Amino acid sequence: MRIKKFVAESVQQALENIKVELGPDAIILSIQEITAAKGGRKKRPRVEVTAAVDEEVRTSVGQPAKRTVAYSETPASPSNSTGENGILKLQRELTDLRQQLTQIAQLKNHLRIPTEFLETYLTLLNQGVNEEVAQDFVRRLQSQKQVDGQPGNSFIRRQVLEELQQIIVTAESPWQVQETPYVIAMIGPTGVGKTTTIAKLAAADKVFHNRKVGLISTDTYRIAAVEQLQTFANIAQLPLKVVYTAEEMQFALFELREMDRVYIDTPGRSQRNEEGLKELQVFLQRAHPHETHLVLSLTTKEIDLHDIVKRFSVIPINRILFTKLDETTNYGTILSLIKHFKQPVSYLTFGQNVPEDIRKADTSFIARLILGMECI
Template sequence: MQIKRYVAWNVQDALKKVKAELGPDAVILNARKLPWPGFLKHFIRERAEVVAALDGRSTLDGRSALDGRPVPDGRLAPDERRMRAREPEPGPDKPGPSGADDPVTRELKEIKAAIAQLAVNTKAAWVDPEYDGIYRRLLDQDVDQDIALSLINAAKDEFETSAHPKMLEKVIALGIKKMIPVSVQDSPGGGGCRRIALIGPTGVGKTTTLAKLAARFALVDHKRVAFVTADTYRVAAVEQLRTYAEILGVPLDVVHTPSEMRAAVERYRDFDLVFIDTSGRSPKDRVRLSELRAFVDAAKPDETHIVLSLATRSGDLLDAINSFGIISFDRIIFTKLDETSCYGGILNVTARAGKPVSYVTTGQDVPDDIEIADAEKLASLIIGDVS
């Protein structure tokens, strides 16, 4: 028995492929629409998947399903000859007049379906040879396999015939750029106080990033800036922010409860910007994440940025996105770009979270090592220079 999975832009096309390859005797085991994961579904239309099986060892054109060589009629096993001649199958395995399957046939069908499901669940991917190099490069950058395949498929759609590798790279770079939304409220204006909270796992660079931002707004844009920190978990954390506050000459409030947070942000309502620092939380610590949410809710921030270090495994980044989802963050800051040469996490995270990137940080120096996120630059980190 041969079982194959066919993916096309719609079920009809997938069925045509089945018919062309396996012939009219193929049994359709499963047909479904195949949505792209997460954020991708907004960019790329759905595909369809059909899983089909063919009993016996010969295919439509008389080739062996195993090695593809033509098989002369005379050398066929009796069941293959019958299949080629479309003979009805004799013996006890034949369905009864009622059309109901006997137990053996039923069991066989169940096994077929199970194998088909296994084939669907197995993440084996086949990519056209001309795309193979670029596909490997995406995987080497830790880009999720489904995202890499979707980029390749979208690029394929752009070309009717094979394209020059440089062109492929350009189209894929464009696809990556489209998938990384960026957004930053660069110069808060229009009056009123803007509250900006940073949340995220421990040690990712929240306090350092807050200091970089505050320095930029206070020293370059001459905005009135204040700090409020709820990170009383470590004494050193308060001292770290106090040092930055003193250097910048801006006030700092330390709050221990959500109601103190409410009072502190209210106190600075006449300032241009209030930067809110929070304690790092393990994505696995649900209780502390709920405490953090209470502080963030009390602060009523205009922007909540989740801070993620790119020096973290891609799977852990996605765990963080899921766990911190209980606090409704609206931007992403990627830190420690200088500590890695693997940037696929940016794409995996934005595809999963569907939130824009605001800033990236590139070192420990305050205030210099921070940049406003630029989708083209981020795409070129992932795919390399394609100009």
């Protein structure tokens, strides 16, 4: 095993140097930005990339194996390696080396990422895409490479965006519908922003698109919940029906039959509350919505989001809507969820302002968000 540090002006440059010197099988142990100031003058930012290569691999592809372990570009001077300080320094270096070897052993198992895709891989991880999804994604890129030959940087960037856009599926509500009212229900865990999102969409429908909009609340468990929607309905001058039992649902829809769109607000449910989910299912069966959006806050842990989608899927959802993007940068979770559950994304929300803080999901924007090329 040979370990070496490479200093360059960009990660890409360092990766190219690593490829030339250590070969394509090199693995990256760490990337650090150096912003050292010398003699009062600020130097240009540079990066230090530590890479390693298995000497056996290099020998097997016909390159000369080196016996030395090049831990650092600057070898310890002989005067430093004697005396108490020298011993301490050596001990520290040995500890470092041991830690790095442990890391290599761990990384070797799963980080077989060719250097040209490493930046993409690290970006995805940094944006919250889980390792499995990021590796799978890089594998897709690699198979593309075999078709097209050795890719350059601009090819990779374009390819990454295109591949991401193929995975990300979005769904819009139809602009015009034959059958009215067009019914849209929001379901999801507690406090994720269902009611606020309905207020945003309903206000935009009325103010910007001149649609006739009605509201139905089934959230009769908390007085405050009905009040919240009632206050909004009063301000926006929209009809609101409160439905206490599943039987009343059809009547409420009948009363709102002149509307273009009807939004159904539902009580927040824990995904582990099976009874609660069943009850929700019964209400929605009566409403038979054209769209059922599962509303998820992106501030929720990814493992919990997977559990939520899985358990809420007893209800026939056909959209996922992500909220609270302003409270996190963990956008990569969107990719993991779409890839796993194959549900289209409808909207992204990013604040409490009604109706401003919402946008239709679009594949290009989400792909760029995941790659850190857009921000909220």
